[in-house]
Amino acid sequence: MKKNLFSLLFLLAVTTSFAQVTFKSGLRFGANFAEVTNLESVDTKTSFYAGLFGEIKFTEFYALQPEIGYSSQGGKSLYSSREDIDLNYVTVALANKFFIAKGTGLHLIVGPSIDVNVDYNWVNILNDDVEYDITPIDICILGGIGYEFPFGLTVEARIKQGLIDLDLFNDYDNYNHEDETYYYDDENQLNKVFQLGLIYKFKFR
Numbered sequence: 001m002k003k004n005l006f007s008l009l010f011l012l013a014v015t016t017s018f019a020q021v022t023f024k025s026g027l028r029f030g031a032n033f034a035e036v037t038n039l040e041s042v043d044t045k046t047s048f049y050a051g052l053f054g055e056i057k058f059t060e061f062y063a064l065q066p067e068i069g070y071s072s073q074g075g076k077s078l079y080s081s082r083e084d085i086d087l088n089y090v091t092v093a094l095a096n097k098f099f100i101a102k103g104t105g106l107h108l109i110v111g112p113s114i115d116v117n118v119d120y121n122w123v124n125i126l127n128d129d130v131e132y133d134i135t136p137i138d139i140c141i142l143g144g145i146g147y148e149f150p151f152g153l154t155v156e157a158r159i160k161q162g163l164i165d166l167d168l169f170n171d172y173d174n175y176n177h178e179d180e181t182y183y184y185d186d187e188n189q190l191n192k193v194f195q196l197g198l199i200y201k202f203k204f205r
Contacts, residue, residue: 030197
């Protein structure tokens, strides 16, 4: 009898928990302020990101948000004689959202992402269709803060930090003017992006 009662209570708790789970999809878009660390010849580049997401809200305080999108990154050249560094990625992220103030839309965001370079990927490398070598994939961590309004719009700010060395221009990182030779700089060159943008959730009935 006790075992049956326990099983019934457990089933009721699980059913109630899943009854609270909701799913909503929508769009993400905004501005990127991107840079590549340890490259003295470039400055912050202003570009954009855009993508789709699906939010699975498990409780009033926590939601899991898988995302897929496009992100334009890189750096702006400080010299007019050199081109900007254009790094374009397809990004897949898993954002964890923690609603920290009951009754409001204020939340913190943290999670990982995997970014695949559109131009310098394994297919182009194998076909020898790239101008210079660069790491084709980046693993990143992201963190931020957002505010969700009742009508479905969210304003958010994020920082995304790459963890994999880009190996950008490693064959000629620096130039020695005395003997007219290039020398290798072994400092890691990492993606770093500040994102400021909007999220809109679709309302399906």
